[in-house]
Amino acid sequence: MCLTESYADRRVFLTGHTGFKGAWLAEWLVTLGAEVTGYALDPPTEPNLFSALDLGARLKHVVADVRDRERLVAEVQAAQPSVVFHLAAQPLVLRAYAEPHETFETNVMGTVNVLEAARACTSVRAVVVVTSDKCYQNHESGRPFRETDAMGGRDPYSASKGCAELVTASYRDGFFGDGAAVASARAGNVIGGGDWAADRIIPDSVRALAAGQPIVVRNPDAVRPWQHVLEPLAGYLWLGARMLSGGRSYEGAWNFGPTDDAGDHQVRWVVERFLGEWGSGSWVTAGVTGSKPHEAHRLSLDSAKAREQLGWAPVWDAQTAVRRTASWYRDYYRSPAAARDLVDKQIRAYQDDARTAGLPWAEAETDTVR
Numbered sequence: 001m002c003l004t005e006s007y008a009d010r011r012v013f014l015t016g017h018t019g020f021k022g023a024w025l026a027e028w029l030v031t032l033g034a035e036v037t038g039y040a041l042d043p044p045t046e047p048n049l050f051s052a053l054d055l056g057a058r059l060k061h062v063v064a065d066v067r068d069r070e071r072l073v074a075e076v077q078a079a080q081p082s083v084v085f086h087l088a089a090q091p092l093v094l095r096a097y098a099e100p101h102e103t104f105e106t107n108v109m110g111t112v113n114v115l116e117a118a119r120a121c122t123s124v125r126a127v128v129v130v131t132s133d134k135c136y137q138n139h140e141s142g143r144p145f146r147e148t149d150a151m152g153g154r155d156p157y158s159a160s161k162g163c164a165e166l167v168t169a170s171y172r173d174g175f176f177g178d179g180a181a182v183a184s185a186r187a188g189n190v191i192g193g194g195d196w197a198a199d200r201i202i203p204d205s206v207r208a209l210a211a212g213q214p215i216v217v218r219n220p221d222a223v224r225p226w227q228h229v230l231e232p233l234a235g236y237l238w239l240g241a242r243m244l245s246g247g248r249s250y251e252g253a254w255n256f257g258p259t260d261d262a263g264d265h266q267v268r269w270v271v272e273r274f275l276g277e278w279g280s281g282s283w284v285t286a287g288v289t290g291s292k293p294h295e296a297h298r299l300s301l302d303s304a305k306a307r308e309q310l311g312w313a314p315v316w317d318a319q320t321a322v323r324r325t326a327s328w329y330r331d332y333y334r335s336p337a338a339a340r341d342l343v344d345k346q347i348r349a350y351q352d353d354a355r356t357a358g359l360p361w362a363e364a365e366t367d368t369v370r
Contacts, residue, residue: 001241001245001360002360002361002362002363003032003237003238003241003361003362004032004033006032006237006240006241006244006245007029007032007033007034007237007241008032008033008034009033009034009035010034010035010082010083011034011035011037011079011080011081011082011083011123012029012034012035012036012037012081012082012083012084012085013036013037013039013075013076013079013081013083013084013085013124014026014029014036014037014038014039014084014085014087015038015039015040015066015084015085015086015087015088015110015114016040016086016087016088016089017036017038017039017040017050017055017059017061017087018038018040018041018042018043018044018048018050019040019043019044019050019087019088019089019091020049020190020192020194020195020196020197020229021087021130021190021229021232021233022038022040022050022087022088023048023049023050023053023055023194024049024192024194024229024230024233024343025085025087025233025236025237026038026050026053026055026059027053027055027340027343027344027347028230028233028237028347029237030055030058030059031344031347032237036059036060037059037060037062037075037078037079037081038055038059038060038061038062039062039064039066039072039075039088040062040063040064040088041063041064041065041088042063044197045196045197045198046196047196047336048194048196049193049194049195049196049339049343052194052332052336052339052340053339053340053343054340060079062075066088066106066110066111066113066114067105067106067109067110067113068113069113069116069117072113072114072116072117073113073116073117073120075117076117076118076120076121076124077117077120077121080121080123081121081123081124082123082124082125082126082244083124083125083126083127083128083240083243083244084114084117084118084124084126084127084128084180085128085130085236085240086111086114086127086128086129086130087130088106088110088114089106089107089110089130090102090103090106090107090157090160091157091197092157092197092198092199092200093134093155093157093158093199093293093295094198094199094293095157095198095199096155096156096157096160097155097156097293100156103156103157103160104156104159104160104163106160107157107160107161107163107164108160108163108164108167111129111164111167111168112167112171114127114129115127115129115167115168115171115175115182118179118180118182119171119175119176119179119180124179124180125180125181125243125244125247126180126181126182126183126240126243126244127176127180127181127182127183128183128184128185128236128239128240128243129164129168129182129183129184129185130184130185130187130232130236131161131164131165131168131184131185131186132157132158132161132186132187133145133186133187133188133189133225133255133257133299133301134153134155134157134158134161134296134299135151135152135153135158135161135162135164135165135186136149136150136151136152136153136162137149137150137151137152137153137162138152138153138154138158138296138298138299140296140297140298142298142300143300144257144260144300144301144302145255145299145300145301145302146255146302146304146305147186147252147253147254147255147305151163151165151166154296155293155295158296164184165184165186165253168182168184169184169253172251172252181243181247181248181250181251182251183239183243183250183251183252183253183254184252184253184254185232185235185236185239185253185254185256186253186254186255186256186257186301187227187231187232187235187255187256187257187301188224188225188226188227188231188232188256188257188258188263188299188301189224189225189226189227189299190227190228190229190231190232191226191227191228191229191270191321191322191325192228192229192230192321192324192325192328192346193324193325193328193329193332193339193342193343193346194328194332194339194343195229199218201217201267201270201271202270202274202325204216205271205274205275205278205281205283206329208281209275209278209280209281210333214281214282214283214284215271215275215281215282215283215284216283216284216285216286217267217268217271217283217284217285217286218286218295219267219295219297220266220267220268220271220283220285221266221267221268221297222266222267222295222296222297222298223264223265223266223267223297223298223299223300224264224265224267224299225257225258225263225264225299225300225301226258226263226264226265226270226318226321226322227257227258227263227314227316227318227321228316228320228321228324228325228350230315230316230346230347230350231256231258231314231315231316231321232256232257234312234315234350234354234359234361235254235256235306235310235312236256237361238310238311238312238360238361239254239306239310239312241361242310250309250310254305254306254310255301255302255303255305255306256301256303256306256312257300257301257302257303257314258301258303258314258317258318259303259314260300262314262317262318263314263317263318263321264300265318268283269318270318270322271283273319273322273323274322274325274326277322277323277326277327278326278330311359311360311361312359312361313357313359315350315353315354315357315359316350316353324346324349328342328343328346
């Protein structure tokens with residue numbers, strides 16, 4: 001079994017397909033031959049990867065809000081998917097401080113609504129709810145978080161993701177006993193081409209460099225588990241595939257993060273290597289005015305469960321992730337019309353490297369992107 005065998009001609013319902021991670025996942029699913037229905041709000045930025053990939057013309061594109069339960073239930077029924085990937089969210093830590101009600105409503109009740117829609121649709125066999133590495137109760141111990149650690153979150157975004165995990169576990173145990181297999185997935189700090197969100201270090205860097213200005217860094221000493229966006233997406237896809245074939249054996253929570261020595265680095269490390277790959281520019285530390293919103297100093301994930309039980313493992317280390325990301329933006333700004341080709345080439349390169357590493361999901365992949 002491989003990803004092509006699992007998803008070719010399969011009906012997939014994907015929330016959040018107009019966002020950064022969602023657009024990459026939608027593109028990968030389309031190249032695998034899946035019949036994708038995407039459900040999301042309009043793209044959150046301009047430019048955006050969804051439009052650059054022309055995904056609106058290549059899948060069923062539904063513009064709607066996950067907070068609209070009736071619409072969501074109706075669209076899932078219309079799509080009759082066998083697998084649901086839930087990525088729609090309010091994904092920004094600082095925006096959550098400005099809009100806590102929207103954040104909790106979207107991230108918590110949106111997850112409730114997706115699970116309600118899935119349990120009302122008899123075709124659904126697997127549900128993957130994507131949350132965040134920030135869902136854990138973080139005491140700053142420095143120890144990588146395991147799936148069995150307590151949920152928490154001092155800031156609204158982190159708390160909303162912890163709540164989404166509790167909701168997912170509750171629905172799995174209370175309502176899906178005779179229905180679909182349900183899992184949650186927690187990724188590290190993803191980077192990659194096509195992200196233009198505010199208050200994220202790579203998009204902030206690209207905007208500053210394009211304007212000939214220094215990059216302003218809020219927390220240069222904060223440590224995060226950096227990984228290319230394709231790393232967790234491979235985990236989500238492989239988890240979904242295993243749930244479709246093995247059902248409840250693959251339920252529960254899963255971490256998809258880099259190994260400590262390959263991915264856990266300070267923000268300054270990422271910025272300096274991005275500048276090196278870009279070839280010019282500088283960075284400065286943001287001046288602190290007034291009270292500073294709380295953000296965790298260190299985040300790290302223990303992904304031993306995914307390695308041992310799924311056969312998933314990281315393919316590209318953080319240096320490679322930064323290099324691939326910088327090259328994507330450089331090439332995009334030279335020729336914006338090449339966005340789809342740039343994404344598809346990186347998907348093929350990632351699959352090739354995964355096959356060389358002997359990862360089971362890539363063993364029988366073809367090199368043809370449809």
